[in-house]
Amino acid sequence: GQSLEQPSEVTAVEGAIVQINCTYQTSGFYGLSWYQQHDGGAPTFLSYNALDGLEETGRFSSFLSRSDSYGYLLLQELQMKDSASYFCAVRDRGWQAGTALIFGKGTTLSVSS
């Protein structure tokens, strides 16, 4: 079966650094994505890793190790507005085969002052 595991909750203080891990077991792998969702809002795209290594976008970075079926989202200089749910997602089939993202169950990040 397909599964993505990520911690259910993480807490941190403003200004800190937090890492949200994601391990996946899928029949195929065509990239790991991260999405942010505030309460009552829609998921929004944060980052995408198709190849091993680190991708940096401002305060957020995402890492992938395909050999370990593992990735993480790193959030630096945390702000109160970063309090949200974070989802890792995997595309398990190539585009031609018809595909949709499989989402993890989400990690709720709470940032306190």
Place this chain on the structure above:
Amino acid sequence: DTAVSQTPKYLVTQMGNDKSIKCEQNLGHDTMYWYKQDSKKFLKIMFSYNNKELIINETVPNRFSPKSPDKAHLNLHINSLELGDSAVYFCASSPQGGGYTFGSGTRLTVV
């Protein structure tokens, strides 16, 4: 300009009723999706359309019927609503292999 818009935002209805949710995207994306998010925030794919053609139909009761009149629109019709259908339904679109843009969601409550 809203990129992916879905209506209505809230829907409260009685068991047994039939309801529809509409979705439109102005991003020029080829692929559109319906996801269901349950009370535990789990996002599960229901359907995917590519250029009006159904390409993914997950294990969803046949009371749910998607319809895509053109590649910018994907609607969801639900017959004989049940209590367990209560959830937030998200429409999304993406370019081929690209990141998703989600609509704001429709919170469906069946009473």
